[in-house]
Amino acid sequence: MEQKKGLIQKWFGRKNGRGSAKSVNYMSAKEIRQISRENRRITDEFERVRNRENVPESEYTAVMKDPGNILEIEDLNTWFFTDIGTVKAVDGVTFSVPRGKTVGVVGESGCGKSVTALSIMQLVQRPQGQVVKGELRFATDDLTIDLVRIPTEKMQKIRGNEISMIFQEPMTSLNPVFKVGMQIDEVIALHNEGMKSEEVKARTIEMIKLVGIANAEGVYDMYPHELSGGMRQRAMIAMALACTPKLIIADEPTTALDVTIQAQIMDLLRQLKERINSSIMLITHDLGVIAEMADYVVVMYAGRIVEQGTAAEVFHHPSHPYTVGLMASRPSRIRSAEQLYSIPGSVPNPIDMPNYCYFRDRCNRAFEACNGDYPPTFSISGTHSAACYHYSAVSEVGK
Amino acid sequence: MIDDKRMKEDRFERRPSEVSLTEASLLEVKNLKTYFPISSGLFSKVKGYVKAVDDVSFSIQRGTTMGLVGESGCGKTTIGKTILRLTEITSGSVTFDGIDIHALDRRALRALRPRIQIIFQDPYSSLSPRMPVGEIIGEAVREKRLVAPEKFDDYITGIMKDCGLQEYHKDRYPHEFSGGQRQRICIARALALNPEFIVCDEPVSALDVSIQAQIINLLKALQAKYGLTYLFISHDLSVVEHISDTVGVMYLGNLVEYADKASIFDNPLHPYTMALFSAIPVPDPDVKTNRIILEGSIPSPANPPEGCKFHTRCSYCMEICKLEVPQMQTIGAGHQVACHLYKDGRRIG
Numbered sequence: 001m002e003q004k005k006g007l008i009q010k011w012f013g014r015k016n017g018r019g020s021a022k023s024v025n026y027m028s029a030k031e032i033r034q035i036s037r038e039n040r041r042i043t044d045e046f047e048r049v050r051n052r053e054n055v056p057e058s059e060y061t062a063v064m065k066d067p068g069n070i071l072e073i074e075d076l077n078t079w080f081f082t083d084i085g086t087v088k089a090v091d092g093v094t095f096s097v098p099r100g101k102t103v104g105v106v107g108e109s110g111c112g113k114s115v116t117a118l119s120i121m122q123l124v125q126r127p128q129g130q131v132v133k134g135e136l137r138f139a140t141d142d143l144t145i146d147l148v149r150i151p152t153e154k155m156q157k158i159r160g161n162e163i164s165m166i167f168q169e170p171m172t173s174l175n176p177v178f179k180v181g182m183q184i185d186e187v188i189a190l191h192n193e194g195m196k197s198e199e200v201k202a203r204t205i206e207m208i209k210l211v212g213i214a215n216a217e218g219v220y221d222m223y224p225h226e227l228s229g230g231m232r233q234r235a236m237i238a239m240a241l242a243c244t245p246k247l248i249i250a251d252e253p254t255t256a257l258d259v260t261i262q263a264q265i266m267d268l269l270r271q272l273k274e275r276i277n278s279s280i281m282l283i284t285h286d287l288g289v290i291a292e293m294a295d296y297v298v299v300m301y302a303g304r305i306v307e308q309g310t311a312a313e314v315f316h317h318p319s320h321p322y323t324v325g326l327m328a329s330r331p332s333r334i335r336s337a338e339q340l341y342s343i344p345g346s347v348p349n350p351i352d353m354p355n356y357c358y359f360r361d362r363c364n365r366a367f368e369a370c371n372g373d374y375p376p377t378f379s380i381s382g383t384h385s386a387a388c389y390h391y392s393a394v395s396e397v398g399k
Numbered sequence: 400m401i402d403d404k405r406m407k408e409d410r411f412e413r414r415p416s417e418v419s420l421t422e423a424s425l426l427e428v429k430n431l432k433t434y435f436p437i438s439s440g441l442f443s444k445v446k447g448y449v450k451a452v453d454d455v456s457f458s459i460q461r462g463t464t465m466g467l468v469g470e471s472g473c474g475k476t477t478i479g480k481t482i483l484r485l486t487e488i489t490s491g492s493v494t495f496d497g498i499d500i501h502a503l504d505r506r507a508l509r510a511l512r513p514r515i516q517i518i519f520q521d522p523y524s525s526l527s528p529r530m531p532v533g534e535i536i537g538e539a540v541r542e543k544r545l546v547a548p549e550k551f552d553d554y555i556t557g558i559m560k561d562c563g564l565q566e567y568h569k570d571r572y573p574h575e576f577s578g579g580q581r582q583r584i585c586i587a588r589a590l591a592l593n594p595e596f597i598v599c600d601e602p603v604s605a606l607d608v609s610i611q612a613q614i615i616n617l618l619k620a621l622q623a624k625y626g627l628t629y630l631f632i633s634h635d636l637s638v639v640e641h642i643s644d645t646v647g648v649m650y651l652g653n654l655v656e657y658a659d660k661a662s663i664f665d666n667p668l669h670p671y672t673m674a675l676f677s678a679i680p681v682p683d684p685d686v687k688t689n690r691i692i693l694e695g696s697i698p699s700p701a702n703p704p705e706g707c708k709f710h711t712r713c714s715y716c717m718e719i720c721k722l723e724v725p726q727m728q729t730i731g732a733g734h735q736v737a738c739h740l741y742k743d744g745r746r747i748g
């Protein structure tokens with residue numbers, strides 16, 4: 001019996017294994033063909049809607065729930081239709097970015113932080129990646145638009161003009177074959193029609209100086225590869241900020257950098273935010289960086305938000321067992337215990353999510369209620385909420 | 400459970416250490432210099448040198464962990480590689496258990512190899528994708544005939560269990576594992592050779608926080624069990640603080656400060672160490688760190704500043720700093736620092 005079970009497991013893949021994705025080795029070619037045909041049918045339909053011409057403005061305008069917000073994300077669902085199944089990378093995410101504030105998004109790799117950001121920018125890899133549901137309301141000066149439904153060519157005006165994104169890897173946005181200065185010139189010229197070329201250049205130099213590059217004229221004429229990692233990151237930030245965006249999305253902006261340079265960049269972001277009064281959505285897995293920068297914190301796990309609140313609430317009263325575990329596993333001065341706390345196991349298979357709390361198999365506080373459906377979001381205070389049955393005594397958010 | 404026989408069997412006849420310098424220090428690095436020549440073409444003249452490691456000395460006691468911190472490019476990895484003699488040195492010496500590593504001939508070096516191992520940051524690129532995990536871990540053990548053939552399987556299983564891997568993982572391939580599990584495979588591969596010393600070069604930097612904690616705990620448990628000695632290289636100061644007994648700080652090829660963990664974290668003496676430590680973000684929104692923001696970036700190691708290499712960015716810089724290279728000196732109980740602010744064992748600047 002034991003023997004047979006072992007064999008079956010070998011053939012069909014480990015059901016409770018630790019692998020991170022269903023192994024392709026165990027799917028038949030026919031199965032894969034079937035899935036990919038079905039995927040194409042679904043994504044073709046999304047693409048058809050997206051590629052229509054002359055979409056009336058009424059289809060992509062919306063109304064802010066709170067005029068104090070610059071961005072409202074409501075029930076965002078971004079899925080990837082892959083050959084081995086559908087990955088719900090972002091699965092019903094709701095949060096807002098208030099004007100002039102910084103919202104930190106934390107969670108481990110693969111939890112959907114980047115896909116959330118890319119959805120806002122309309123940069124999700126299509127056609128397999130699609131926003132299948134939800135609204136992304138963004139307040140421009142004259143009207144509120146839904147970034148999910150706005151046509152691509154209109155989005156181009158918003159991207160890099162009203163919303164800018166800073167990536168972990170600066171070469172994602174810097175072009176290796178053009179000089180740094182020219183690339184920033186281009187952004188400025190694009191968003192300031194009719195500006196004279198000398199004016200554009202002066203503005204670029206000003207931006208390069210602003211991000212703390214001493215030799216601005218020199219760097220203007222350099223290629224990206226001639227700069228060090230930290231300098232390249234600054235050049236990219238200069239480019240991202242060249243148009244004084246209302247919203248800056250920074251996805252792990254300092255993860256690849258050394259701490260002293262990280263400190264410089266954080267300092268810079270803070271100053272710039274003050275100066276141009278924009279809002280920041282800061283994505284990172286570093287709790288220290290979040291604590292330092294963020295006014296509000298969103299904690300994601302396996303495509304969903306498990307906890308959110310003000311920075312003080314989340315750091316001083318972490319409520320969801322995942323947040324608590326995350327904080328405890330960080331080595332720190334105060335806790336020089338011999339053994340670090342470590343959350344057992346790993347994230348569930350994204351293609352085959354359980355129908356109960358996604359964190360249950362790793363949770364040290366699970367109880368009877370957790371055998372039920374995935375927990376709804378319960379509010380702990382006006383600003384603090386957690387998706388965990390331990391808070392069911394308090395009221396359920398929304399609905 | 401773990402096969403304790405492994406320890407008792409004493410398969411590895413250890414030569415009595417001939418000229419052990421100090422009784423307890425397993426590794427002794429003395430005035431180590433590693434320069435890499437710069438030349439514009441293949442046959443052209445050498446134009447200069449990148450002084451990757453420039454006169455570094457330290458020693459590590461058996462059974463302890465030395466943390467080595469500093470920004471990328473400051474020479475940490477080069478030091479790690481010279482200890483394994485994966486890189487040749489320009490001058491100075493690296494003495495392991497009384498043996499001058501860079502004076503060995505090829506045969507003697509081969510014999511020494513299993514005793515010193517290395518674990519890298521990227522656990523994926525250092526694993527062969529076409530080999531099953533059992534083979535990856537056991538390959539060198541078999542090659543070097545470290546265990547009898549009939550004991551081989553049990554031995555590898557024991558090592559894998561020690562590292563939190565299961566026996567059925569033997570037949571699987573690296574791509575089927577997550578980053579944390581792959582790092583466990585790398586650790587198992589190193590441990591299988593029964594080393595005394597492991598260079599851990601950024602072993603958790605590519606991992607998520609909760610997985611980092613698992614690997615750090617594993618490294619600590621293995622150290623306690625097998626009496627391992629580690630050189631732990633990392634740019635993550637919180638991790639280094641957690642795992643190390645002593646800590647060395649490097650800047651542009653120089654060791655600028657070296658002390659036991661408590662002294663260096665509680666009372667950093669070198670201006671660069673102060674700036675580096677103050678840059679660590681604290682996960683508490685109420686704590687406002689009094690941050691020292693360093694201006695500019697690290698100068699090129701091919702053309703470092705004269706005198707103290709840090710003088711171009713140091714807010715305490717004096718005239719002498721631009722002229723004279725500060726020598727390592729001891730302040731209090733074994734706290735070493737290379738800075739002109741200190742003289743005759745106390746601060747003068």
Ligand SMILES: Nc1ncnc2c1ncn2[C@@H]1O[C@H](COP(=O)(O)OP(=O)(O)O)[C@@H](O)[C@H]1O
Nearest residue numbers: 080087089108109110111112113114115125350
């Ligand atoms: N182009 C893609 N095709 C298929 N799956 C993807 C793609 N991009 C991201 N994913 C999946 O979406 C999930 C969330 O990824 P991501 O947002 O990058 O996480 P994070 O930024 O939090 O590390 C992961 O399971 C990832 O594998």
Ligand code: SF4
Nearest residue numbers: 357360363370388389
């Ligand atoms: S709902 Fe239950 S299993 Fe999920 S996090 Fe809360 S206690 Fe743990």
Ligand code: SF4
Nearest residue numbers: 707710713720738739
């Ligand atoms: S020697 Fe001078 S320049 Fe160097 S760290 Fe000390 S005070 Fe600063």
Ligand SMILES: [Mg+2]
Nearest residue numbers: 110113114251
């Ligand atoms: Mg990401």
